[in-house]
Amino acid sequence: MSIKLTIMDLMQQIAREHGKTLAPLRDDLVLLDSGLDSLGFAVLVARLEDMLGIDPFTAAEDAMFPLTLGDFVKVYESAQQRAVA
């Protein structure tokens, strides 16, 4: 499964667990408008680390604050490319 699909799948799962309703997941969706709150994102980042073995936010020299879902997916895609390289 692609990273993008993994992320979208997990977001649906976490939204269900937390009793939240997700907005339609598109690349330009602003994360804060997605329906997940900050705790939901914390859970998402932790689950992704568990599944993919990477946490690009902790590994980064400078903290990144992705605004949209597309930004968020890119952070993981480039982190995984670095891990493979």
Next chain:
Amino acid sequence: MKVRSNAPSLRGRIADAVPERFFLDRAARLGVDHLVRGTSFAGRLAELAGRSTVVATSSQLTTALALIELDGVVRRLTILPPDTAADHLSALIACAEADAVVIDEGTPSQPAFDLPARVVCAPAIVQAEQLSLPQLPTEWVLLTSGTSGVPKMAVHSLASLIAPIGAGRLDGAVVWGTFYDIRRYGGLQIFLRAIVGGASLVLSCAGEPIADHLARLGRCGVTHLSGTPSHWRRALMSPEIGKISPRYVRLSGEIADQAILDSLRAAFPDAAIGHAYASTEAGVAFEVDDGRAGFPADFLDYGRDGVELKLVEGALRIRSPRTAERYLGTQHAPLRDGDGFVDTGDMVELRGDRYVFAGRRGGIINVGGLKIHPEEIEAVINRHPQVRMSLVRPKQSPVTGAIVIADVVLKTDCARAGGEQQQIKNDILQLCRDALPRYKVPAAISIVPALDVGATGKLARRYG
């Protein structure tokens, strides 16, 4: 009573308010000068005189109005934070020996509020003659953000609460904003800074999206803005962050790491950025304005602004005129030690010329300002029939702040196939979701072969 009877009350401190000063939330904008010759209590303030009064207002704006009118009039002022559990109300009201309550139109009806005096505070100011009520040194009682059970009640005075605030008025028109709720220590500091410093104040409403709050802060020209590192991380993820350009950015309530300080510096290149170390019990101990995490080591050697720091077994203790005086009730250990120091429970480590924070003694985890005892979560996980033992620990993330992770050791006779492990993880999470509030449910479960057990026979917990 320690307060000098001639110290001005909060109302006295707004006596020279100019018409441009305002308090504002989503619903209303009120001129502070109107309160000088007006009231929000519809002529019923006198019913509260000399009483131990619980402030149970639902909005921050009515809370602000009530606090200004009540200080110096009531004997004791107990402020209920918005998330106070309904089943703690009776115990809190009994402990405060309260005989009066202030509510607003949004306060839910509760049997516990059936007290001899119950007065409504309106989100509006009506012109009225000022009553000449006897002036009292009001006790201010703040609730700690407890881990579980009934919160502790810390007794402050107006003098201890405003002691951290510099005497001089700030230059130019100042508009304070806060991501905190003013019914907790961190937010109350900002409310008091606005009053003492002659500033305006922008408040948020319950459940308001951060984008709306930021847009309003931008429209009101906020110059000074305060929140926890978690609040700021969230704000930095909102496109509306571009609508504000504060001159002063303040962090407190959680430990500020270098990543969030650097991110705020990048977002607000011209702002002064400071992080304060404060708690309900210890008050504001110090403020750091050099943009670096931790605090200079010489803070421990030289008392600054009347605040003394010392380390006892790696934990920070604080003595100052800004600390609370005591806890209400008799069931707690004294708030100050024999020498008058408050034990913060925060562990610090020396790295070069700085002390950095290394987590809480006893492994208490701070998630977005809410404290969690790992043992409580471990007890739930250990109920799962296939769990041998578990360790709940914090994980720091520059983006999300602390989160809770559980390391779990399974019983040896359990199947270890990947699919079955995933099923066990899901079962454990479901167990946690059924038994615990959402913020205590681990963000991830990791199955590990073993956990360290120290010489004391206890699980080895690392700080941080």
